[in-house]
Amino acid sequence: MVKVKIHTGRGTGTFEVDVSDLTFSGEEFQEVQKLRKEKAGDIDMSTGRGTGTRKLQDTPDPSPKKEKGRIRGRGTVVDESEN
Secondary structure (H helix, E strand, O other): OEEEEEEEOOOOEEEEEEEOOOOOOHHHHHHHHHHHHHHHOOOEEEEOOOOEEEEHHHOOOOOOOOOOOEEEOOOOEEEOOOO
């Protein structure tokens, strides 16, 4: 069990909920996203501050990002060693 803090109203109130299965990240959630996208079909969604539209099914699938190394400090030094 994991406790999740939920904010209510305009962020002025909070309460905690016990959650047994967290499926909003990782490979499981990517599968859920694919199923939702297939169900959506020809639904249009607005993009770019509402100035453009595109079909929801045409959105690209998220791909895992490959890291080139470790970022240290304030992000100004990239260590490309394999540690």
